[in-house]
Amino acid sequence: MKGFTTQIVHNDRLSDIEHGAVHKPIHTSVAYGYDSTEELAAVFQGKKPGFTYGRQINPTVEALENKVSQMENGLRTVCFGTGMAAIGTAFFALLRRGDHVVSSAFLFGNTNSLFNSFIAQGVDVSFVDATSVEAVEAAITDKTKLIFVETIANPRTQVSALAEIGELCAARGLIYVVDNTMTSPYLFQPIKVKASLVVNSLTKYIGGHGNALGGAITEMGNFDWQQFPNIYDDYKGGDPRMWGITQIKKKGLRDFGASLSGEAAHHISIGAETLALRLERQCTNAQKMAEFLAGHDQVQKVFYPGLADHPQAARSAELFKYGGALFSFELNDQVDLWAYMDRLNVIIRSTNLGDNRTLAIPVAHTIYYEMGAERRASMGIADSLIRVSVGIEDLDDLIEDLSQAFG
Ligand SMILES: *Cc1c(COP(=O)(O)O)cnc(C)c1O
Numbered sequence: 156m157k158g159f160t161t162q163i164v165h166n167d168r169l170s171d172i173e174h175g176a177v178h179k180p181i182h183t184s185v186a187y188g189y190d191s192t193e194e195l196a197a198v199f200q201g202k203k204p205g206f207t208y209g210r211q212i213n214p215t216v217e218a219l220e221n222k223v224s225q226m227e228n229g230l231r232t233v234c235f236g237t238g239m240a241a242i243g244t245a246f247f248a249l250l251r252r253g254d255h256v257v258s259s260a261f262l263f264g265n266t267n268s269l270f271n272s273f274i275a276q277g278v279d280v281s282f283v284d285a286t287s288v289e290a291v292e293a294a295i296t297d298k299t300k301l302i303f304v305e306t307i308a309n310p311r312t313q314v315s316a317l318a319e320i321g322e323l324c325a326a327r328g329l330i331y332v333v334d335n336t337m338t339s340p341y342l343f344q345p346i347k348v349k350a351s352l353v354v355n356s357l358t359k360y361i362g363g364h365g366n367a368l369g370g371a372i373t374e375m376g377n378f379d380w381q382q383f384p385n386i387y388d389d390y391k392g393g394d395p396r397m398w399g400i401t402q403i404k405k406k407g408l409r410d411f412g413a414s415l416s417g418e419a420a421h422h423i424s425i426g427a428e429t430l431a432l433r434l435e436r437q438c439t440n441a442q443k444m445a446e447f448l449a450g451h452d453q454v455q456k457v458f459y460p461g462l463a464d465h466p467q468a469a470r471s472a473e474l475f476k477y478g479g480a481l482f483s484f485e486l487n488d489q490v491d492l493w494a495y496m497d498r499l500n501v502i503i504r505s506t507n508l509g510d511n512r513t514l515a516i517p518v519a520h521t522i523y524y525e526m527g528a529e530r531r532a533s534m535g536i537a538d539s540l541i542r543v544s545v546g547i548e549d550l551d552d553l554i555e556d557l558s559q560a561f562g
Contacts, residue, residue: 160431166222179218181421185209215417219424226340229373233404238356240413241370248407252277255298259285261308288319301330307337310483310518310542312458314467321349341431342476351378357423359509367422374400438477441545445482455485486539498560508544515543
């Protein structure tokens, strides 16, 4: 079985599901009983496979972890209650006071907020223009342990210098963390650019239905954890490629407890089965909608990697299957942003992305409001910028909605 979707829909069944069920049932038990004390001890000591306690392991969550590993072509995945929990727990587990991180400046807003919290706790973070490998390299110090980038940034859709930064991390022995949420493993597999760890917010495209929160970290096997000073002795057993992800799970997930529930894992697993089908439709819709708006005389600018005038159009075409399912656009001065938004009928005025429904949000007045006008200007966020997360609706309905909203 080789195809992306074939593998996902058969993944559960091939690992021996109870009662011959064709997909993994929802397990809700927090604890597990054992036939003998010896077995109980062996499972707790990690000498025998088995289930200990729901904060760190659950059969339904484990089935999803296997699926994410397969989609990303990685070695092992740990799931979390949200994407933010995945990033925060990984940072907490791997970094110590005095360590330094180089991060893309074009970040999901909450990740930006999280990194500022780490700065307050003594882990330093430099924010740089990650579309340029030179900018990333210039920020590296002798304290740098990790480089963090997103694939396509939201809302302005900058595409990081993914391959070049991967080479840089390999040459300098740095952990390379790629947040693949915006592309998902269907459009892009960060293992191709030598990522060490891959982040996915399962809430977005992988889950796809806006009905469950979740996050994941996947180990790619590219990083030499033997030369990484922050691994505790307890986690240095076995295959050294697994030391980092083991510490994230055994130290991070245990200490912070941001666990994914069996119910949420089930929703996300069912969603993941149609990831490729949904994204095919969402990305072709996005391309056509972006082209429509780019040709409209009341639109100032459209930001979408699938448009020829996008600064990283060539990089996007080379790395990603499509230019993604999210774009943003600025209205001309004569169009009233609030009236335009209010006239949308099919497209929902809402945050979130990756839903089957098309969602639009005026960025400066909502998700980027708190950071203030100066910081928004430095990030190129105009007051009239609208972000659109494209769904699976029929294209004609979406174009008609965008068009009639000009009034
Ligand atoms: C949404 C998002 C996250 C956080 O995921 P949650 O599941 O909402 O916590 C992280 N990174 C990116 C790129 C996102 O879009």
